[in-house]
Amino acid sequence: MSEHGKCQNCTGCACGELRELPGEKSAQIKEDLFRYESGGTYWRATFDNEKTVPVFVKQSGVRQWDADGNEYIDTYGPFAASCLGHTPDVVLDAVYEQGKTMMHVADMPTIPRAEFVKELASIAPDGMDPVIHSEIGGSAAVELALQIAEYYTPQPQHGIISYYGAYHGRMSAGLSATPCAYYREKVPTVKNDIVRIPFPYCYRCFYGREYPSCDMFCLKAFKEMFKTPECGLYDPNTKTNLISTLIVEPAQFHGGGVYAPMEYFRGVREICDEFGIVMIADEIAIGMGRTGKWWCIENYDVVPDLITTSKALSGGVWPLSAVIGKRKIMDVWSGHPDKHMGTWHGSALGCKAATTTIREIKRLNLLEQVKERGEYFKDGLLELQKKHRLLGCVEGMGLGLGIELVKDRNTKEPAKKETEFIVKRALEYGVLINLSSYYGNRMTFMPPYVITEHDFDLILDVLDRCLSEAESKF
16 A cells, blocks of 8 residues: 555545546446346445445455445444454464365354353353353344244243334344334244334334433333333233343444444333343343443443344455354353254354454453544534534444434424535545434444544544435435
């Protein structure tokens, strides 16, 4: 890489410089994609127009380059997986060396597997007494966690409580627990006894209240559902509980980086304990150190029964996921071997990648760095909020942040078109930003943990320009 930040032998634009998208080479490569690949892919929905999306050919650290040599800063890394930065040498080298010895043994015991479960157990929340079960991909980890919870709870406990705005993957049970109408449309799901409740999205309270004067009304409303059989959860007359599991993301990143108030999950934990409900913390996007603690739920002083993890678990290098569970629950599941066998479970390469990633986060003390860099970026976003009327909300912890754009701060009318414009315009300036939310008006920031303050200065400068352009245009 040259001193001015461009990839050697590239002639494109550096980050912060305006470029025309797509470049000629990217457009040519996408001709085959448009011709031969399904239109149901994620990239067809990004940046407002599938035709403008560049074709990326190189990555390093927090940078990416497209086929035309244009440089980009990546703020969502991708989807929170690349915690050590793109193409991390330490993980790639470990996987390469492992691959020269052994690659695939189809769900059998190996040294990398033994090292992995011990290393992952070492970062479980205090008091969990953890047992690990590996899987492939976040959606599969959710399926596994829901199945384990089902085995642990007695009859007739089969129901699942999930939250509006949740994202638990695209497989059957996880998709059943994911309420989004668009994802569920025309897709048959297996699980029908799902109860969905509002997430404590305080900026847009479902109950029309304001935090903290609300006195946690949403939690009280949830507790009230157990006082009558008409809510379908519990019959206080017969002491019959129909709910086996509550699954929740401690912060909703598909929903735009929405965080619950500090006291909320303590109340949820109490409800789960009272009624014998297994509490699953879905930490696939927000776990593995992103908030400055290994697990986001730890910020709330709560220990869940099960944790799902993937994405950053293996540094974005190799597909791997896992369920971390309390021993008393996992021991029940252990009595049913081969109920959840998978060809790639416990992959030697995936386990080596994950073990190396965890050890590298420890070695570099990245949890502390995540806190410091996150505070720097959040302070910069709050300064932008003072300057730009569109920026209605800034929230988050560590390097898991979200901002919400509104047309008017009093009415909070979602600024959907403005948000789409800014995300697309930022791409043209060389900054990759993820758009996701309930109303299409939020941006989420999940950059690699190795991002620098200089990188954030560039991102903030581009956001400043894009916000100004949007406020002039709309």
